[in-house]
Amino acid sequence: MSEKTKFHLDESVDPDIAVALIKYGIDVTTAKTENLLGQSDEVQFAFCCQQQRVLITQDSDFLIIASQDFQHPGIVYYQPGTRSIGEIIRGVILIYEALSPDEMYGSVEYI
Structure with a gap:
């Protein structure tokens, strides 16, 4: 069985999604x-890199960080207020089913 993608939700993401x-x-x-509430974006990003987890976020600051550092497990980004919780969940499930951790590495997927 192939390795499956693991995810991390930053604090801007509705916990019902998790x-x-x-x-x-x-x-x-x-x-x-993970006791990261209130931590900086850099700390959140470092956690994802260390744990090899794709970050799910609606915080566009992470897009800037990712553009400067291509060595990350990946980001799933959605613009605030543009997707329902159900749409976000379905988008993440699709990514989970379609892309391996290697395929996600260094990329940003928009939902």
């Missing part, structure tokens, strides 16, 4: 579960 993804069987951490 609940749904976990129920689907996806390995997900959150800023809250």
Whole structure:
């Protein structure tokens, strides 16, 4: 069986998204579960790199960080207020099912 992508939700992402993804069987951490609430974007990004987790965020600052550092496990980005929780969940599940960690590495997927 091939390796599956793991995810991390920063604190800007609705926690109900994590609940749904976990129920689907996806390995997900959150800023809250990892005691990262209130930490800087750089700390969140470093956690994702260390743990090899794709970051799910609506914070465009991470797009700037990713453009300066291509050595990261990947980012899933959605613009605030443009997607329902269900659309975000379906988008992440699609990425989970379609892309391996190697395929996500250094990339940004927009949903």
